[in-house]
Structure formats: structure tokens, C-alpha cells
Amino acid sequence: MTAGLGFALDGLSLGYGGGLVLREVDLEIVPGEVLVVVGASGSGKSTLLRALAGLLPPYQGRILADGAEVAGTSGERAMVFQDDGLLPWRTVRRNVELPLKIRGVARRERAAQAREWIERVGLAGAQDKLPRELSGGMRQRVQLARALAGAPRAVLMDEPFGALDAQTRAQMQRLLLDVLRGTRATVIFVTHDVDEALLLADRVVVLGGQDVRSVLGVAGGDRDELRARILKEL
Numbered sequence: 001m002t003a004g005l006g007f008a009l010d011g012l013s014l015g016y017g018g019g020l021v022l023r024e025v026d027l028e029i030v031p032g033e034v035l036v037v038v039g040a041s042g043s044g045k046s047t048l049l050r051a052l053a054g055l056l057p058p059y060q061g062r063i064l065a066d067g068a069e070v071a072g073t074s075g076e077r078a079m080v081f082q083d084d085g086l087l088p089w090r091t092v093r094r095n096v097e098l099p100l101k102i103r104g105v106a107r108r109e110r111a112a113q114a115r116e117w118i119e120r121v122g123l124a125g126a127q128d129k130l131p132r133e134l135s136g137g138m139r140q141r142v143q144l145a146r147a148l149a150g151a152p153r154a155v156l157m158d159e160p161f162g163a164l165d166a167q168t169r170a171q172m173q174r175l176l177l178d179v180l181r182g183t184r185a186t187v188i189f190v191t192h193d194v195d196e197a198l199l200l201a202d203r204v205v206v207l208g209g210q211d212v213r214s215v216l217g218v219a220g221g222d223r224d225e226l227r228a229r230i231l232k233e234l
């Protein structure tokens with residue numbers, strides 16, 4: 001199993017067209033942790049995730065991934081979006097095989113690994129279906145399988161369960177916790193939902209006022225107290 005990626009954000013300023021969204025942020029992300037990012041709408045959660053993915057270059061400062069500056073996307077850092085980023089013309093199996101193909105994994109091995117991931121996310125009967133034949137929850141399962149099949153060292157998730165109904169969302173949260181137990185990947189997960197944050201996180205980062213308002217460790221903490229602290233800062 002490959003180790004999770006550690007990140008260091010060092011005086012990081014991000015924005016668009018000259019407008020600043022985050023100003024001089026310093027933050028360490030520990031290898032293997034689940035870091036959940038919360039914050040009011042427009043506080044820069046997705047912007048931060050895009051920068052970690054290498055999709056948005058910093059105005060100032062640096063993002064280091066295991067000490068090396070992030071410059072562009074990499075198979076080491078997989079992304080999962082709210083609206084599924086699946087290729088509509090490829091079956092479930094061929095979507096999940098994609099990161100393996102990009103990594104140069106041989107065809108038979110690719111098929112075997114994709115099958116294993118499809119089974120782990122509970123879609124064994126659906127591997128030859130096209131994305132349009134699946135429910136929203138099933139499509140998010142495929143995205144999860146695809147992200148993890150590439151054995152990434154970090155998974156960047158932008159409100160992946162935001163569009164799902166409450167029951168499917170709870171199922172997906174359980175599934176995520178379950179599959180993460182079998183990997184050492186670092187997870188950075190953006191959500192609006194404080195309860196989701198507390199369920200999934202090792203640490204919660206609250207963004208606001210162009211900066212990190214606070215970083216809270218979740219393990220062993222009192223949930224009600226943590227929830228109240230986060231809600232106060234949002």
C-alpha cells in the first residue's frame with residue numbers, strides 16, 4: 001500500500017482574475033488523515049481543492065506535496081466531484097479502468113483491479129452499464145471506485161454526496177469510511193454539512209474571511225461541543 005501524501009501550504013494566496021479568495025494561508029495536511037474543509041458559501045473551499053489538485057496556480061506562496069511543489073495535475077491526486085465526472089460513453093468498468101490505463105497497467109490486470117473495486121463499492125451487477133443508466137448514488141460509487149482504483153496518494157473530494165438524498169448520502173458516508181480503511185490515502189473532503197464533517201474527519205478546517213478560521217481535531221472530542229464551535233464560526 002502506498003503511503004498518503006502530506007501537504008504544506010505556505011503563505012498561499014489564491015483567486016481569480018486579480019480578485020483574492022484566500023490570503024496567505026498556512027496549513028499542514030498530515031499523510032493519511034481525513035481533513036474536512038467547511039466554510040460558508042464562497043469562502044473558497046472549492047478554490048482550495050482546485051489548487052491542491054494542481055488546477056489553479058497560486059497567486060503567491062506555495063503548495064508542497066511531500067516537499068515538491070504542486071504544478072499541474074497528477075495521478076497521485078485523484079478528484080471526486082459532486083456532479084459525476086464520468087465519461088458518458090464508457091461503461092462502469094471502462095470508467096473505473098481509466099486511471100489504471102493512464103498508469104500503464106496491462107489489460108488483464110486492469111480488468112481484474114477494476115472488477116475488484118466495482119465489487120467493493122457494491123456495483124458488481126452494473127459493470128457493463130453506461131452512466132446514464134445509473135442512479136445518482138450509483139454514479140458516485142463509480143466515481144469513488146475510479147478514484148481509488150488508480151491507487152492515489154491523495155483523494156480530493158468536492159461535496160461528493162451533496163446532491164444525494166439523505167439515505168443514499170448516509171450509505172455513501174459509510175461506504176467511504178469502509179473503503180478508506182483499506183487505503184492509506186490522504187483525503188481532503190469539502191462539505192457544507194457539519195454533521196458529515198464530524199462523521200468523516202480526523203480534523204476539520206473552517207474557512208472564512210479569506211483565511212483558515214480554525215483547525216479542530218475530531219477524535220475523542222465531544223461532538224456537540226465541536227458542532228457548536230464550528231457553527232459559531234461559519
Ligand SMILES: Nc1ncnc2c1ncn2[C@@H]1O[C@H](COP(=O)(O)OP(=O)(O)OP(=O)(O)O)[C@@H](O)[C@H]1O
Nearest residue numbers: 016017021039040041042043044045046047048192
Ligand atoms: N472560475 C471562477 N472565476 C471567477 N471567480 C470564481 C471562480 N470560481 C469561484 N470563484 C469565486 O471565488 C469565490 C470562492 O468560490 P469557491 O467556489 O471556492 O467557494 P466555496 O466555498 O466552494 O463555495 P460553495 O460552498 O458555494 O461551493 C467566490 O466568490 C466565487 O464567486
